[in-house]
Amino acid sequence: MARAKQQRKLQNHLLLNRYISSLFGFKKLDDFRRKLDDIPEGINQNGKFYFTEVLQNLNINDELRQKLEQYDENIQEYLNKINEKRETPILLKYYQYLAVLFTELYLDKYYNEFDVFYDELINYAEHMREVERDKNVPYPKENGLNKLVYWAATGSGKTIIMHINYLQIMRYNKTSYDNILLITPSESLTAQHMAELSISNIRNRCFNFQLNLDNFGVQNPIIVIDNYKLKQDVKTQDGKSVPVEFFGENNIVFVDEGHKGSGGKEWKSNRESLVGKHGFIFEYSATFGELAADDDLFEEYATSIIFDYRYKYFYEDGFGKDYSILNLRNKNDYDNDEYLVGALLSLYEQKKYMNDNSRGIRKFKLENPLMIFVGSSVSGKKTESDVLNVVKFIAKFVNEENSMKKCIKNIFTNKSSIVDEHDQPIFNRKFSYLRELIRNNQLNIDEIYDNVISDLFYVKSSKILEFVDIKKAEGEIGLRFGHDADYFGVINIGDTASFIKLAESENENEYFKTDIKSNLEKTLFGKIENKNSKINFLIGSKKFIEGWNSYRVSSMCLLNIGKKEGAQIIQLFGRGVRLRGYENSLKRSQYLKDHKRLDDSIIVPEKLEILETLNIFGMNANYMEVFRETLKGEGISEYETFKLKIKPTLPGFNLYIPRKSKDAGEFKDEVQITTYNNFKSTVGLDLRSKIERLDSKDKIAETHGDSTIKELLFTDEIVSMMDFDRVYLEIMKYKGLKKYSNMYFTKKDLIELINKKAYYIRCKEEILEITKDHNLGKLQKLEDYAIQLLKSMVDKIYGQEKQRWYQKNLSYEVLDEQDHRMIPEDYIFTINCTERDLKWDMNEFTDTLIKYVRKNASSDDDVIYSENSSFGYDEATILEFFANETHLFQPLIYKNEDERLKFIKLSPTALVESERKFLNYLTEYIERNKDNLPFDRAYLLRNPSRTGIGFFETKGFYPDFILWTINGNKQSIAFIDPKGLMLMNQDDEKLRLYEDIKQIQDSINKRGDIQLNLDAFITSVTNYRDLKTQWDATKDELENKNILFLEDGHECIRKMFNKLYA
Template sequence: MSLEQHLLRNRWLLHRFGVSNFTELQSGIESAPEGPRGDGHSHFLGHLDRAGLQIDWAKLEDYDRRVMDLERELARVRGDFRAFKYFQYLALLFSELWLDELTADPAAMITRINHWLAALSQQEPSLASVPDFDAADLRRLAFFMATGSGKTLLMHAHIRQVQHYLKTGAHPEALLGGNGGQAAFDNILLITPGPGLSAQHLREFVDSHIPAVHLTEALDDPYRYADHVKVVEIHKLVEQASGDGLSIPIEELGARNLVLVDEGHKGTGSEAQTWKNRQRAVSANGVLLEYSATFAQAIAAARPKDRNDLFAEYGKAILFDYSYRWFYGDGFGKDFRVLNISKATQDRADDLLMAGLLVFYRQWHTWQQHPDEAHAYNIAAPLWVFVGSSVSAAAVFSAGGEKKSDVANVVVFLKRFLAERDWAVKVIDTLLKGESLFVDGAGNDLLADRLRPWKRRKSTGLYDEICKQLFGGRGALELWALKGADGELGLKVAGCERWFGLINIGDVSALKKYLLEHDAIEVRDDQFTGSLFTDIEHPESPVKLLIGARKFTEGWSSWRVSSMGLLNMGKGEGSLVIQLFGRGVRLKGRDLSLKRSSHLDGTHPEWLEDLERLEIFGWNGDYVARFRAILEDEGFARTIEAPVIPMKPFPKGLYVPYPKTGYSTLAETWRLTADGPDILIDRRPKVAAAAGGNAALDVETLAATGSEYRLDQPEVKDLVDLQALYLTVLDHKQRRGHDNLFIDKSGIPTLLERCTLRVDYPLSERSRLQTDAGLALCTYVDRYVARRERQSENAMLAPRKLSVEEAPGSYLLQPPYQIRIHEQKLEKQIQKIVSSRKQFESAAGAPLPRLHIDLHLYHPLVNEAGLDEGLSISPAPLKASEASLLETLTKWWKDNHQHHSGVHLYVLRNLPRIGVGLYRQSGFYPDFILWVKHSKPARQRIVLLEPHGLHHETPNALQSDKVQALAAFRELGKSDGFVKKKITLDGYIISDTPVDQIPGGIDGKSKEKLAKEYAVILAKSDQDWWVPAALGL
């Protein structure tokens, strides 16, 4: 049985969100914009509204608001952070739900989750042996997060979340082991596996403005550091003092602690149990939060008899799973390729090292050719890293009966390359000709694609170029022990001033002795040069080659790694393998997206592929087999690409609005004035009424209690800090990218007259009032900018023909489907479907449900309903409301087209970010575009359709951003460019929200008035009325 099936806490929370697996939860939310909407909520929130949701929507809004507050605070203090990725947001949202319900009614929570577990165990008998959740289980939370997915950011946010619920929860003792007499933790502890990671975390806490200190220092002055996070290595915590000054007895720390653990399961057997016992001891009456990329590997490494216990332990603890398969599948991090040889002779090892050198030089050369463009994608200078099982002199492997050190083998290769030109040229020539004997089972050269750019190069010229560009010249290799940097040896060519490489080891003297005795290589001492390792991330660092060992899994963080040589690694060390791999695939990406360019919108340079791929060369190990086994254990998806099939013949003369060449609203400068929209922020609690018994919550109304204030009223204005409001607005402007907006501090008081608050608290609660006033002003800023943008953009939009061809600057119908297969048994079936064009574009059901809509501009449309759980699709499949809309249109047209001679109807599912988008600040990408094309007289009607519920468009649905955007779109149709081409523009929100649940109400307006004046059509209206009304027929 897989770990995923055992993730009981995670499955329980997915169940609460109305889905059975993470793939369902991803749908839609993964492509939503990051950051806040105009009302301060996230763009992600609306995608959580689905049938089966078992969370009060008002609660969900509160959770969302708190997560956005955390995002705003982190963005304010950290220069490397802008907004949470969707998976980070979900991890924090899950935490909000868990902590809120735990501190609201812990007894009810235990009962509810155990009833669910009992029911699940009947459906899945293999879970019957899992014991019920108890109170201690509820206080242990684990997060299964891929390396590079932002575990550190989550950790910092979690500290604030736990402290919030300890302060505000009805039962804070639920976080303190039932100790109701104490409302605070003894300590906040972060436990790490080693000093390198401890140092990294201390730096990260500084960046997040969270006071932190090493525990050994805190114990020397406990009062000074009482409110600090204390960081400590696990091996320094002991049951009893050892007397050597490096150990800390657990009893000194107490048991009521908030304990954070980063990769805390590195040991096996008795060591693993010792580590766990120490973690549990210091959190026995507190909260334990554990973070790891390698839970699955820790379980796999355990003895078979222990695995069931670990499945139960971690399955009950893991709150959120975003392990590497999800991370990579979403396009985050670098791509990768692996080449390994086992039982290598020295000659074969040299061939592999030479291949690695050529591939790395390809990356270096590419980066040097495009430095400015690479910088725009946040790609730093490539770094070639060698990682061995150890770099001590004792770390050896057998090569033809001879013992060789991992490090020495690399050093000897470099020495020979730089000194023996004829030999090096001959090996290079062999590789370029495809005669390396690195072949697959079919005899294909495994290096062919990697070395393709060099195929026509002369080996002599390529050798000379590599020597000059990478090493600074050729000649004798020199190794220098840097006395100013512990454990570092610099590498350079004799006569060159600049270092090209670095060895970072624990025992320099042992390596010096080994190299001298076995390879006649003398290591000299450098008394003056400081640390090269410390500055390796600096743009001016000369280091291109780095040799080390486990250091690269503990406490070292780099964005430079592009090639990795693995020396005797991966032999049964699954956790270590994944962590090493994670160090190499880290990618900042354009706009700090963390994504490969292939998963970003728009077109990107082809050469980026070289720099967004980690090249791995394994030597003398079972690394490849072990690595692939690890990925399969995690359910790593195989991706099949399936191109969409455009309508044939593709209709001519379909127009879309398109901005004039070179136009951008950012070229304009706007001054924030008080002539913008009125803002109403309703902060009163919502009251949810159920239909009865255990029925789902389906009606939400705002409580009638409370008061309404305009912010410019004297009794309100005198209580808010205008300077603080100004700074809040400036911070919001920066975070939202309103760079062309000028905000005058003296104008803040006049803006207050546009903002109204409805609250349920007295004005004497000035802190809450200040926060809500800031929210109102920030909302005003967003809507002011959105309105100005709509006005400006409308003046610069003109009709342009839609083309089936993808071209720079054109809209894209749809990229190929990326079908990710998580269950191997589905692979042949899916491959068979997509390999047959006729079969793929035909309507069908599970496992890959597809609609064939004759009116649609491409085929097929993949439907969410019926999609096998073992599949995930990008772009996202059709939701039920979208499929229903298409089926309604198709049926009406089939029944009525004979009455409309000379009229042709076409529809396009418009994709966010890559389709037709209008009004950047509104983020307006209509779900569907409809063309009603008349031949006599020739004219065209373009209609935007949005199947969209209104029940969460508070406080007034008829004044929402989408309604305003559709109104602006209608106005655009009156401009000369569209009038001359006889093009009319229209748009509607097609909503199935009952009238009595529409926020702000409709004030008795008729369906005709709603459609005409507010672009809203109630889908439950007579279809024979609303469809022709929307089509203008």
């Protein structure tokens, strides 16, 4: 029985979360993410969240579809409220939107149809227990539904969710309450929460006993109070504590990390006293997994966690640093000097890479790397012993040059005695940047030791390690090699005197000097975040777990980690992987690149992942095992990464590509948009779905039976009544949000744009009418429609100007195999080693795949580069490698699209089925008709998304393939995009590329000496028979627009070549 409890994981039994997901036809967040992750944030041209329209198009019931309209309007209202005081408005990310939407749906049901709602929850619990055989799912308690819990990773923006939750409960709760409380874990977080509430335009104040006594019974703003001040049966009024009973039993309570509060279960008892039967509670934390061991808590949280966005999802969405955990086969190797030398080398590599690439990495907002040695406790003999071992090793490294140089040489010549779980030297695939410098004779192995002691410890030769007791900073010991050297590290430990005494007991350690005290420095720890800080090592600081916000941490070595400290481990990990990222996106550059989230002009420096990876080490095997098991228990995966070299196969003559001229500047620097007289496009706002909701709710259809939906305009009278000061401020905020920094307009410009009447609003006439019976809210709603139209106009104008400039600055450039924007250097394989969808031994699978790639890509046996081959496992074909003679690099890779194989990721991404089909037809047609082709030679290149050749820059359209055909001395280039068309509109601008590209061709050819033919084709995966049900066009008409159909097989390729040489 006890064993079963250990295996039970809270995240697998979240009844409430599963129930709400089921209303949309989904089971978990992954299902929502597949629909929403690539959808733009913000409001669309119809005045709704883009996310809302996607959800409305799901197979959901009509009642929910209509309610989503009202929920959308409410959420926009909340967002406008918290954005009022912000210079840069908040845009909800898809998961924040879902958290708020789920809450909206829940509160609507809880307050307006409780009995029906409760029955539905009971029935869903039955479904999970009986149909899905999940006997751990608890039944909800009728008196326990006044609680909502949000499981959200550190850094995911749960504070914004909390602020919107406040506005939501204020809307739905119509009963009286005693107080609104926000309970925080500490004084510092109380101050932080108050500041953030004020920014969100929400009234708040810190708890003050006398102030609250004077105003008792009055509905006040949010009262913010530290958790430790709440006590049961307190008699004094000293301000340090307050009896829970003081607040009454009917409170609305928000709790930040409540289960980490008082000892035992006092926090739970306090909370129940505050809420009673008629209050309501919202709770937020990054860690709930450890509660699964307690039956009562498991039941309570399984039925109240409404949203699950644990670190697992946070990481998979690209947030935070990557992480690397070295898995050693021999546990004794953690005591090996070579292991800790490797840890120092990882920090040195990060610092060297940053110094060597300082200009290229600036836009990615990376901080000076810092190594921390940290655990769950900063006191006690075990911690002191671990810390002493750290400083002993550092002193040894600086003072025993020969043995340390030998360790470094073993690591870089792959002779390390420490092996991983695949029996490979543990550091074989580490230090790619340093290895590259060594290969290119830019760095000598013998120089590395000198560089490490100089760059990390600020010495040039053997020196005594000095421990300096910083008297003005409690608990700090500075570390330096010699009194005239800079401090390289700081120990932040509970009892400095005890630790120094322990260090002094090391009688035989000739490398220590421990009797130094300093009254000069105030604090070293407090200066770590300074730009010019020289501190490279922080040892033993629990402040890191408790909320120290640092983006410098790049290497972490674990001290004194215990098995019962899961929550602290997750917090430690979550703070260690913090990343600001490009434009403060908080995301890794590789993710942004793979998901097409970077502007064309942004080049990600090669090997930037070195600075975007948290390297994790441990002072012994037990710490690493506890750490790894804790992460696994939270659903945080371990990943194995390896590379396959790509071989360029360019011909011996020039192939050209159209690219922005090298001497062209940047659009934002060269063009200023200030006039709007020439705006001729039309934008639209479709309000039909809002009307449908009103028809069902207010019976408008009955009272206005003769009213029909039309394409309408605002009357001049309505426009004259609008508050264009408000409109102007909203459009200025939008301009900042979209980063249109070279666009300038006045309030008068916006009024004139509306008065041009280059828009339509699809709705009933009464929607745009104002009568004497209408209040100010109706006019504001019309202003909102005008704001939405103006946003669409601003986007159109900016996009047109950008495209016009871009086209004027294109020229032909020679394709170069060193241009890694076009010819990638490597495939990066990332394997999720903790995947459980398949019953495979993931270590064995990964080992087999690595061996296959290494063997078949070796210089002795280059099968992968010279012939088509495939990798199979357990009777399934997993990967296909194409050595295509026509293609300009080898190999191309196709990955089986079975959903269960999603644990294998490739960058550049693997071919999809439509691309593979096109590639096979093209290759076979050329081979079968090589004597009758209308050209001499053909060359193909898979066009890298975002870094390759793109069109409609504002939309980010990158055709999948570029095909060069050479006929004599003439060169033609065709851009080909195999794709499905069912979800595209017939007037999509991507389908007009065949026309637009001729204008581009003529424009470049006029300006240059090189004359090329440019063409573009869509090869449709969708069969014409299916497409004609939605598109009003014959097959011939579509083929005349260079839309061909892969269902025609080789005939599709023949038609394309005929068009190229018509």
